[in-house]
Amino acid sequence: MSATVLNGLITEIAQGGIKMVDLTETLRPEYPTIQLPEEFKQALPFSAEVISKYDGDGPAWYWQNITLSEHTGTHFDAPCHWVTGKDLPNGSTDTLIVENMIAPVVVIDCSKEVAADKGFILTVEHLQKWEAEHGTIPAGCWVFLRSDWRKVADPDNYTNMQEDGAHSPGPDVAACRWMIEERDVLGFGCETVGTDAGQAFSFDPPYPHHYFFMGSGKYGLQCMTNLDQLPATGAVIISAPLKILNGSGSPLRVLALVPDRAQEPAQ
């Protein structure tokens, strides 16, 4: 049976019955890295330096040294990223449960709401309205907030920073607790630079996604793209972080497997 499933996976990918969608932004120097208030130390953006390029430093080969942070570009947040998750088992990139690196996803389309209000806050009411249409969110699955952020954000002010801080979408405290306590999801993902809303510094507690998800051994994915190519239910996410010793997170390639009958529920 398991061999049949794996053969089916390879065959369906080859024949296009399962479409693969790359949810990853290209790692490049210009892609914005999260900016904290200046009293805190900052994460580095991506940079690359050529070691050799078919030249005297290496006649037949091209390669680069690279510098970045664990939270640069499309990346994964591990539980130990936040103080609430610091002592949990399987909480760093080198101790994660590998079986969680393949998991179903539900996609909450908030693109209209974000187009009308870039600081849109995801609430329990919104999640329950989604469930009324698409069914109960299954335990162990990713919840992705689709914002189409690349289309609505000002490229020169990608985090939408204003005088009173950033305005970008994210969940409120109750929505975070509901996803964990009522639905036992695997993690929460988005297209913006942080999983928490731009104004989440003012929530109680601040940064509720980080506070509650990391504190429950759950995950985050951010700086993704192409969420508009995913169905509401039925897709499967491959998210395998680098195995960094004691890593708090990791840039990674996030891939979605999308069945051709996209509306068929995952379970």
Place this chain on the structure above:
Amino acid sequence: MSATVLNGLITEIAQGGIKMVDLTETLRPEYPTIQLPEEFKQALPFSAEVISKYDGDGPAWYWQNITLSEHTGTHFDAPCHWVTGKDLPNGSTDTLIVENMIAPVVVIDCSKEVAADKGFILTVEHLQKWEAEHGTIPAGCWVFLRSDWRKVADPDNYTNMQEDGAHSPGPDVAACRWMIEERDVLGFGCETVGTDAGQAFSFDPPYPHHYFFMGSGKYGLQCMTNLDQLPATGAVIISAPLKILNGSGSPLRVLALVPDRAQEPAQ
């Protein structure tokens, strides 16, 4: 059908019918990076610097900046890594065909040969003997050379460097050409620091894996571990490199999906 396959994948992973095996070495400063003759520029080993750890630099969060090369730790070689593949389409980490990031694998167990001779050279004869026992190597699949290198190598001389250069296993020129021209494989992977044999600088052409595989738009994977946990046929490899702009390769998490009826052929 495609939805059924994806549901089956999630169910079998949850129930243990499909076992996930992590083929990745932990990214850590001590893990050896390939060393070239000193006239060439070198790739950096992995290093990490704490940005904050629940302290004054970031009271609620822990994260690190990291530096490494595209070819540090368990990593992927893209076609543009070698001059023979420099102008091929889909040849860098940001232009790779994503469908190739999930592919079957055949595992050639050379652990006995390597235990007897650390510089063991894989030949066409050896591959044909493997086929006589396990069936024809299918097109589009990975070929992994299992050496159990971690068990046989001297930890203080991991590349097994001697006066006349390194002695570690790898394929000869004819084996590389045969895998490409007669079997059209996807790539070649191993547990040693390089896909080419330690003595491959003296082959004609030098470094035949790099020369022929990169020049044919095919791939390499190296510095893997746990290949002794894979069946000869029937497993599926997930190898999704970072999406580095013009990247020649990338550290990555390599995962294997192993069916419980391991001896059943993949096709």
